[in-house]
Amino acid sequence: MKNYNGKIEELEKNLIKNLLNNNLSDLDHLLSSDFKLILPDGSKIAKNLSLLEVLSNSLNIEHIKLENITYNYNTQDMVMTSVIFTVQGIFLNKTIDGTYKFIKKYEKNEDQWSLISGSGFDFKHISTTVPVGA
Template sequence: MKTIHAVQVLINENDLLEAMKTNHVELLDKLLHDDLLFNGPTGETATKAMDLNNYRSGTINLHTVESSDLMLRMIGDNAVVAVTVEIKGNYLGQEIDGKFRYLRVWKLFEDNWKVIAGSVVASQT
């Protein structure tokens, strides 16, 4: 079962990155838990509602979202993903072009994996 869950999380992780790149708000809504807390690179904490509003309004507009160096740990009905993501585009009025290290916690709810927590920092590599 652990292997099946790891595969499901990896599929969802890819779906999440694609949704970020394409502003697919409905898919983001499906993948993010309603009570999500996410710490951004400047220390701000965002909720799911805040994140979805930013994508809906177009204040997040990314044209490159490519992952590498993914690490996955399964812990019960939780999965912890650490991944480097190269991002190019516009984020809240700022042009960005760099690599960022994300940490996301996925939790299994019935048959659906959802992100319940996360953070991002600029990558040094």
């Protein structure tokens, strides 16, 4: 199975750059037409439900840092990533400062990779959870 780690890391870095610069046209190109995102607070956003409009009017990121990325290849043309981000900013008039883990799914279609889904979790909450029976 071919290793696309370099390409996927490039896409992750482009995602960060485009979020920081509020570059909606490049975000539109990176996200698949049926992209869906579950935010750490449980709210859901779909691209076809004006995700780009929400981002353009409600997202102000001051700083974002990619801390860790792992890859899991489901098939030759599908990759799951686990990424830890440290973020400082505001989204929907709420402070989003913190560390989050996002699990994302990328899919390759005719030499074009796109982000098709993502789900975010508050990493601090996850890393401090005590296992059942401990």
